[in-house]
Amino acid sequence: MSARSILLPGALACALLLAALGLVAGPKDKEPAPRFNATTTVGEKFTNDSIKGKVVLLEFWTTWCGYCADEADFVDKIGHDFAGKGLLLLAIDVGESKKTVKKYLEQHPRTCKIVYMEDTNLAAMYAATVYPIYVVIDRDGYIAGTQRGAGGEEALKRLLARGGLEIPEDSE
Numbered sequence: 001m002s003a004r005s006i007l008l009p010g011a012l013a014c015a016l017l018l019a020a021l022g023l024v025a026g027p028k029d030k031e032p033a034p035r036f037n038a039t040t041t042v043g044e045k046f047t048n049d050s051i052k053g054k055v056v057l058l059e060f061w062t063t064w065c066g067y068c069a070d071e072a073d074f075v076d077k078i079g080h081d082f083a084g085k086g087l088l089l090l091a092i093d094v095g096e097s098k099k100t101v102k103k104y105l106e107q108h109p110r111t112c113k114i115v116y117m118e119d120t121n122l123a124a125m126y127a128a129t130v131y132p133i134y135v136v137i138d139r140d141g142y143i144a145g146t147q148r149g150a151g152g153e154e155a156l157k158r159l160l161a162r163g164g165l166e167i168p169e170d171s172e
Helices: 003-021 066-081 098-107 153-162
Strands: 037-040 045-047 055-061 087-093 113-120 133-137 143-148
Touching: 037 087, 055 066, 055 153, 066 087, 066 153, 098 113, 133 153, 143 153
Parallel strands: 055 087, 087 113
Antiparallel strands: 037 045, 037 113, 055 133, 133 143
């Protein structure tokens, strides 16, 4: 009996055991983010390929959503505070004209990257029907979590942590 005929079944048995234990499997609960493209109001372009290596927070919002307005300040602050740690925040306005959004932003400025619905396919892909909706994509391009509806700053930070963003305990 050759060494190869002994090692091959042994290696196969080990691989099967590890797979059964979940030690070799990839992300179990995560699905890849759908293929997308988005262009911000200042012309920056983003795709699945361009976001690799970053934690991405997609915020789906509208101008008429009171909860969206309530959370806008701390969402922008989180986007700014954690940009250096690899966070990319894209705020996608859903279902409104550019004119409506521009007028709203003149009175309620945002500091994050704004994407008009007509400049992306994201809203349809993530079934945005209630607002706000937050979707986190991890550094490997997988959906790490979603939150439908307002949940406050701490809930958003927990969601971002699921995407691999290191959030200090005292980050308030």
